[in-house]
Amino acid sequence: MARGVYIHIPFCHQICNYCDFNKVFFKNQPVGEYIEAIGQEMRMTVEKNPTAFVNIETIFLGGGTPTSLSVEQLTRLMELIHLYLPVNNVTEFSSEANPDELTHDKLLVLKKYGINRLSLGVQSFDQEILKKLGRTHSNDHVFSTLRDAKEVGFDNISIDLMYGLPGQTIEQWQETLDIAFSLELPHFSAYSLIVEPKTIFYNLMNKGKLSLPGEDSEAKMYDMLMHQMEAHGLKQYEISNFAKPGFESTHNCIYWENDEYAGFGAGASGYLDGVRYQNIGPLKKYIEAIENGDFPLLNTHVVTKQESIEEEMFLGLRKIDGVSKQHFIEKFDLPMEQLFSNHIEELVKEALVENTEDALKLSYKGRFVGNEVFQQFLLDS
Structure with missing residues (x-):
């Protein structure tokens, strides 16, 4: 929704x-x-x-x-x-x-x-x-x-x-x-x-x-x-x-917060019903598709559970409040530590994240190297 x-x-x-x-x-x-x-x-x-x-x-x-x-x-x-x-x-x-x-x-x-x-x-x-x-x-x-x-x-x-x-x-x-x-x-x-x-x-x-x-x-x-x-x-x-x-x-x-949204217009992206999609970029091709009664889609991708977990982490860690542990459990039916305990432990040692009872969040130091931290939450296929 x-x-x-x-x-x-x-x-x-x-x-x-x-x-x-x-x-x-x-x-x-x-x-x-x-x-x-x-x-x-x-x-x-x-x-x-x-x-x-x-x-x-x-x-x-x-x-x-x-x-x-x-x-x-x-x-x-x-x-x-x-x-x-x-x-x-x-x-x-x-x-x-x-x-x-x-x-x-x-x-x-x-x-x-x-x-x-x-x-x-x-x-x-x-x-x-x-x-x-x-x-x-x-x-x-x-x-x-x-x-x-x-x-x-x-x-x-x-x-x-x-x-x-x-x-x-x-x-x-x-x-x-x-x-x-x-x-x-x-x-x-x-x-x-x-x-x-x-x-x-x-x-x-x-x-x-x-x-x-x-x-x-x-x-x-x-x-x-x-x-x-x-x-x-x-x-x-x-x-x-x-x-x-x-x-x-x-x-x-x-x-x-990795929630769903619709994207309309040429080149727009959206995320609906577990599917990420991108529209055709060139204006004339976008307009032609609509005039033909077609959805102007360039590509679609059904987001897997693994991908959703990864997105939950690297998008949520952008927020200063971080990723809620309770919300993670409710959404994925398992605690984040079960998947990322070693990574979290290492990042805590490097003072790049703060691991509280309620959330995992970037430290002040971690905000300067956010992309490096986010990469640690890509799961092995």
Whole structure:
């Protein structure tokens, strides 16, 4: 049964140099047809398995950039969501947004149709770094958008930040943090740069033209982030996420708790009825599949019990509260120590995890090398 719904809007007016998500330039794209196709995918999916959607808690519009849509296009998308999805029990309805695209009229549309959480892609408050990233907004765009959003009635607002960026110094990161805290927002997400294949940064790195901070500097930035978020009343509840009490992202918690969700749109992924799936990525092929009355699936995979156990561990360990031992027993009918006692013992010795009576969780030290810890919970086939 789905707890959440993700809807992918792949359009961007500018492609960022680090982004590897499924996205296309907005110009000359079949935007209207795509929105109608998403509506039909939602209809087909809910009709096939209506009981899976009766209790959805969250809807998340991601991308790409949902706010690249015009007011009319955004309105039509919201109409289709309300037409085909049972939204009555949704408590968190989120949309990603670019600060230089989220106009007053678009804010009114989002508010009218029930969006109650905004996630702004800010990344940095240093204009030179923003240019390196391929971002087009300015700090003034951020400040004016936040003022506008609060005037319209949004109080659950998050911004994304990035560190370990090309040419970024400790001082620049500190300045970005200082400005971020001055905004007095209830939620922040902060990610270190990962240079992904098929990005401009990846090509530059292969040519030796991408100057990144070293591991020590990146670790220092993360340490600064964690300490200063805590000092400003923002509790770290996941490796990269910080919130004031009550403002944690329910939608993202669905992923980390290894629960089920539906994904709609080109390239979107989902997890329903024990099956992980991914949709066709290219827009025209996605639209063609829908118009032919077919589900736009690229691939499906039935998750085995072993895989589910592995996912439960490496997703759950991202949460600061860790993996609940009682929940693990209820879900898999055996204690986690029965499978991982040697690994847990070794990680405790290395001070990378804390093994309490109720949960297994990353230690402070372990948060810096999370991926290395997660790999310890891959079972032998």
